[in-house]
Amino acid sequence: MRADLARALAGGFxxxxxxxxxxxxxxxxxxxxxxxxxxxLTRQVLALxxxxxxxxxxxxxxxxxxxxxAAQAGRxxxxxxxLAPVRMVSNPWRLVxxxxxxxxxSLLGLSQPELAWFSDPRHxxxxxxxxxxxxxxxxSRTAPSGAIRVLEAPKRxxxxxxxxxxxxxxxxxxxxxxxxxxxxxxxVGSYAAPHAGRAVVIRSDLEGFFASVTVGRVYxxxxxxxxxxxxxxxxxxxxxxxxxxxxxxxxxxxxxxVLLDAHWRLGRRLAAPHLPQGAPTSPALANLAAYxxxxxxxxxxxxxxxxxxxxxxxxxxxxDRGWGPAADRILxxxxxxxxxxxxxxxxxKTGVLPQAGRQVLGGLVVNDRPHVSRAEVDVLRATLHNCxxxxxxxQNRQNRTAFEQYLQGRIAWVAQHxxxxxxxxxxxxxxxxxxx
Numbered sequence: 001m002r003a004d005l006a007r008a009l010a011g012g013f014x015x016x017x018x019x020x021x022x023x024x025x026x027x028x029x030x031x032x033x034x035x036x037x038x039x040x041l042t043r044q045v046l047a048l049x050x051x052x053x054x055x056x057x058x059x060x061x062x063x064x065x066x067x068x069x070a071a072q073a074g075r076x077x078x079x080x081x082x083l084a085p086v087r088m089v090s091n092p093w094r095l096v097x098x099x100x101x102x103x104x105x106s107l108l109g110l111s112q113p114e115l116a117w118f119s120d121p122r123h124x125x126x127x128x129x130x131x132x133x134x135x136x137x138x139x140s141r142t143a144p145s146g147a148i149r150v151l152e153a154p155k156r157x158x159x160x161x162x163x164x165x166x167x168x169x170x171x172x173x174x175x176x177x178x179x180x181x182x183x184x185x186x187x188v189g190s191y192a193a194p195h196a197g198r199a200v201v202i203r204s205d206l207e208g209f210f211a212s213v214t215v216g217r218v219y220x221x222x223x224x225x226x227x228x229x230x231x232x233x234x235x236x237x238x239x240x241x242x243x244x245x246x247x248x249x250x251x252x253x254x255x256x257x258v259l260l261d262a263h264w265r266l267g268r269r270l271a272a273p274h275l276p277q278g279a280p281t282s283p284a285l286a287n288l289a290a291y292x293x294x295x296x297x298x299x300x301x302x303x304x305x306x307x308x309x310x311x312x313x314x315x316x317x318x319x320d321r322g323w324g325p326a327a328d329r330i331l332x333x334x335x336x337x338x339x340x341x342x343x344x345x346x347x348x349k350t351g352v353l354p355q356a357g358r359q360v361l362g363g364l365v366v367n368d369r370p371h372v373s374r375a376e377v378d379v380l381r382a383t384l385h386n387c388x389x390x391x392x393x394x395q396n397r398q399n400r401t402a403f404e405q406y407l408q409g410r411i412a413w414v415a416q417h418x419x420x421x422x423x424x425x426x427x428x429x430x431x432x433x434x435x436x
Contacts, residue, residue, distance in 0.1 A: 001070035003061075005030075008078035010061035013045065015082045018052040032079035037072035044069055055228035057084040090226040096168045098231045107168070108161055118158055119237030123273060126242040136276060138247040145348065146256045148263060150211075152241055152276035161238060162281045169235070173225055175287035176294035181312035182283035188362040189417055191311035192370040198307070198318035201359045201366065202327060204334065205349035208266050209313035210282050212343050215240040215273035217289040236273075239281045243270035258348075265344070283312070293341035300333060315345075316361050327352040364417060372414045377421055380410055384428040391436030404434060 008030045016026030023042035028034045044067040045060075053060050064070060087099045098104050105115050118135065128134050136152040143149055154162060175183065180191035195201050206212065215236050222232035248270060254263050275282040275289075294310060297317070301308035304326070306319030315334070323330065331352070335345045353359040355367060364370040384407070387395050396403040411429055415422020 001065045001073045002075075002077065003065065004081075005073060005076060005078050006061040006065035006070070007057075008081045009041075009064050010057050011082040011084035012080070013042075013060065013064075014052055014054060014057060014084040014086075018046075020046060026082070029082060030078050030080050031076060035073075035076070037069045040072075041067055041069035053089075054085060054087040055089045055226070057086060058229050086228040086230055088226050088228055088231070093173050093225060095172055095225055098227060098235075100228070101230055101234055104231055104234055108164060110161075115234060118161060119234050120241075121233065121237055123242045125244055126271070128244050128246075134244060134247075136241055136278070138243065138250075140251050142252075142254075145259075146254050147259050148252060148254055148266070149277070150243065150251055150266065150270060151278045152243065153278035154276070154280075158238075159280065162279050165235065165239060166281045166284060169222075169225070170239070170281050170284045170288070173221070173284075173288055175284075176291050176298070178294050178298050178309050179287045179290075179311075180309055181314075182287060187416075188311060188364060189370050191309045191314070191316065192361040192364045192366050194307040194309055195316055195318035195359070195361060196366045196369050197355075198359075198366075199321040199355050200319055200323035200327060201353040201361065202317040202323070202330060202334070203349075203351050203353060203361060204315045204331070205346040206313040206315065206338065207262060207344045207346040208269050209343070210275040210277040210286055211266060211269035213275040213282075213286050213289040214342065217342065218275070218285055221285065221288045239275070239279065239285060240273045241276045241279075242273050245271070262346075286312070290341070290343070293337060293343065296337045296341070297334060300330070300337065304330065311362055314362060324352075324354060371417050372421075377414055377418075377425075380407075380414065380425060381428065383407070384425060384432065387432045388428065392432055392434060393436060 009027055012026035012030040013023050014026075016022040016029075020039070020042050023045065024034070024038050027038040027042065031038075041064070045064060048063060049060070088097055091097065096107065098107065101112065101115060104110075105112055108115070110118070120135070125134055135158050136154055139151045139153070141149045141151065153159075180186040180188075218236040218240055219232050222235050223229070227235065248267055251267075254260060275285055290310070294308075297310075297315070298308045301317045301319070304319055304323065306317055306323065308315075308317050310316070317330065317334070331345075331350065338345055358373070359366050360373070361370075363372070365373050383395050387407075392403060400406050407429060411422060411425045414425060
């Protein structure tokens with residue numbers, strides 16, 4: 001069956017009464033006449049859909065084209081293209097109700113042309129060379145590892161749209177319990193705490209975490225939330241992007257040849273619709289897109305009597321002494337689960353940490369309890385001591401523009417995990433003469 005006929009029949013069926021005579025009448029409207037194969041087709045459709053799939057017109061069209069009776073349509077062409085009514089038929093998390101694109105536009109204060117402009121359904125931004133035609137400001141940073149990070153920050157109007165979607169939709173969908181990043185009431189400490197005092201800790205990292213989340217994954221999250229196909233497509237477009245080819249050509253390559261393969265993979269990910277690193281909705285959506293991976297990794301850890309947590313792209317597992325000999329096997333399973341879920345482990349940041357050595361997760365030592373390493377605290381204490389003796393201007397060797405706030409942040413980091421040490425460091429900080 002022709003694709004345009006299947007789409008027209010889907011619209012005609014959904015606009016008609018959802019009974020066999022009603023669907024036959026709807027098919028007659030589409031074809032402009034009654035045909036012999038229509039009753040059989042409607043019977044086959046009703047067998048699969050006892051109720052009208054008002055949230056899935058595209059799925060219905062695909063199903064119609066594969067039914068046995070559709071083979072009898074031959075070269076039939078649609079004479080009419082009824083507009084399929086779409087509705088939100090489920091809402092498991094009681095999110096804002098959006099039945100169609102008109103309601104999306106009303107929620108966001110956008111006209112339909114503006115909605116299409118921002119959601120970019122045809123991915124025109126990939127070829128946009130003029131900055132005013134691009135919705136994101138592109139920049140890059142060199143990570144401590146030498147890898148290049150590409151930041152895609154939405155411009156003011158789109159950022160406001162995404163913040164509203166985060167507040168009213170994305171932020172209200174619960175992620176997996178093992179997720180600790182970008183969640184209220186969770187922290188690096190809560191991510192690391194379940195692994196304190198364990199005989200073996202396995203640590204890994206997901207390569208290109210945000211860029212690995214495709215628009216299809218985001219669409220799937222929104223469909224699971226109950227939004228109809230057109231609404232889910234539109235919302236997914238508003239929260240994903242495609243990096244313009246002209247922008248990618250300006251991104252520097254890593255100087256370390258070992259990182260070139262990962263950089264090439266990053267370019268491939270950014271060339272397809274993905275979550276932008278810099279959008280307010282991306283952290284929450286990345287957590288939701290990784291939900292099935294979290295379920296599988298959590299089940300894997302539990303099956304071995306261990307624990308699993310994730311903080312953004314950092315993965316941690318831990319267990320008893322039996323995990324030592326089995327660590328390679330567990331890591332292999334973790335890598336395979338991540339691969340089948342659309343992610344890839346970063347081999348350079350993957351390691352097995354026995355309790356005999358220092359076990360570090362998220363910058364915290366977890367051999368007995370989560371805390372900042374003594375070496376890091378000693379360096380900070382020495383810096384504060386020298387600020388008191390010689391003046392803070394002598395210690396700002398990296399020329400930080402907000403050196404005072406920088407030290408306050410480091411003290412707060414220590415205090416969050418060790419109140420007594422933090423108090424002593426704060427006493428030193430208060431004794432600094434900032435006029436020197």
